[in-house]
Amino acid sequence: xxxxxxxxxxxxxxxxxxxxxxxxxxxxxxxxxxxxxxxxxxxxxxxxxxxxxxxxxxxxxxxxxxxxxxxxxxxxxxxxxxxxxxxxxxxxxxxxxxxxxxxxxxxxxxxxxxxxxxxxxxxxxxxxxxxxxxxxxxxxxxxxxxxxxxxxxxxxxxxxxxxxxxxxxxxxxxxxxxxxxxxxxxxxxxxxxxxxxxxxxxxxxxxxxxxxxxxxxxxxxxxxxxxxxxxxxxxxxxxxxxxxxxxxxxxxxxxxxxxxxxxxxxxxxxxxxxxxxxxxxxxxxx
Numbered sequence: 572x573x574x575x576x577x578x579x580x581x582x583x584x585x586x587x588x589x590x591x592x593x594x595x596x597x598x599x600x601x602x603x604x605x606x607x608x609x610x611x612x613x614x615x616x617x618x619x620x621x622x623x624x625x626x627x628x629x630x631x632x633x634x635x636x637x638x639x640x641x642x643x644x645x646x647x648x649x650x651x652x653x654x655x656x657x658x659x660x661x662x663x664x665x666x667x668x669x670x671x672x673x674x675x676x677x678x679x680x681x682x683x684x685x686x687x688x689x690x691x692x693x694x695x696x697x698x699x700x701x702x703x704x705x706x707x708x709x710x711x712x713x714x715x716x717x718x719x720x721x722x723x724x725x726x727x728x729x730x731x732x733x734x735x736x737x738x739x740x741x742x743x744x745x746x747x748x749x750x751x752x753x754x755x756x757x758x759x760x761x762x763x764x765x766x767x768x769x770x771x772x773x774x775x776x777x778x779x780x781x782x783x784x785x786x787x788x789x790x791x792x793x794x795x796x797x798x799x800x801x802x803x804x805x806x807x808x809x810x811x812x813x814x815x816x817x818x819x820x821x822x823x824x825x826x827x828x829x830x831x832x833x834x835x836x837x838x839x840x841x842x843x844x845x846x847x848x849x850x851x852x853x854x855x856x857x
Contacts, residue, residue: 743835
C-alpha cells in the first residue's frame with residue numbers, strides 16, 4: 572500500500588495550527604475586554620449659573636403669588652357673603668356657592684377660615700409681634716421679607732401654606748398659636764410646606780400638654796355640634812345624654828344608638844339633675 576503524500580499531512584497540520592491560533596487569539600481578546608460593571612463613564616459637567624438678586628426676588632414674588640392663590644378665593648367668598656351679592660339669584664349663600672362654584676355646604680366656609688389664617692401667618696414675625704399685612708406689591712428680598720413698617724422677617728417665615736387642608740387644624744386657634752403651630756410644623760417637615768397631618772399632630776401635642784379635665788359627667792344632657800364631623804351629619808342641634816366620660820371625648824346616647832364624640836362637638840344644656848333624669852327616662856322610652 573502506498574503511503575499518503577506528505578504534502579497533504581502538512582496541509583492538515585497547518586490547518587490545525589491556524590485553528591488553534593485563531594481560538595487562542597479569540598480567548599486572548601475576550602480576556603482583555605474590560606468588565607462592563609467596572610467601566611468608567613465620563614460625563615461632562617454642566618455649570619448651572621447662580622440666580623442673580625433680581626431673579627431671586629422674582630422667584631420669591633412668584634412663589635408668594637402661588638401660595639396666596641387659594642386663599643384669595645376665601646377672601647372673595649367672604650366679601651360675597653358679607654355683602655350678600657348673591658341675593659339677586661339665590662336666597663342663601665350656601666345655595667349660591669353650590670350652583671355657581673359646585674361647592675358643598677361646608678367648603679366655602681373652610682376657605683374663608685383658611686384665608687384668615689393665611690393673613691395671620693403673613694402678619695406674624697418671629698419676635699411674636701404683629702406687623703402690617705404685606706402688600707401685594709411689597710418688595711421681597713433674598714434674605715427675607717420687608718413688611719410695610721420696614722421690619723425684616725427671616726426667610727423661614729416665607730414657608731406659607733398652599734392648600735386649605737394644611738391650615739384646617741389651626742383655624743380655631745388664636746393668631747399667636749396659629750403662628751407657633753405653623754412654624755413648628757415647618758421645622759418638623761424639614762423646612763418644607765407641612766402636610767395637614769403634620770400640622771394636626773402638632774396641634775394634638777399642644778392640646779395634650781395643656782389639656783383641661785373633661786367637664787362633662789355621666790347623665791348630663793348635651794347638644795350635638797356636628798361642625799365638620801361626617802359621622803354626626805344630620806344630628807347637629809340634637810340632644811344626647813352622656814353615658815361615659817373619656818379623656819378627650821364622651822360616649823353619648825341618642826335615639827338611634829351610642830356615639831363617641833370629641834369635646835368640641837358637645838355643648839351642655841346645663842340642666843338640673845332632675846331635668847337630666849327626666850330626659851334619660853324619655854330616651855329610654857324611645
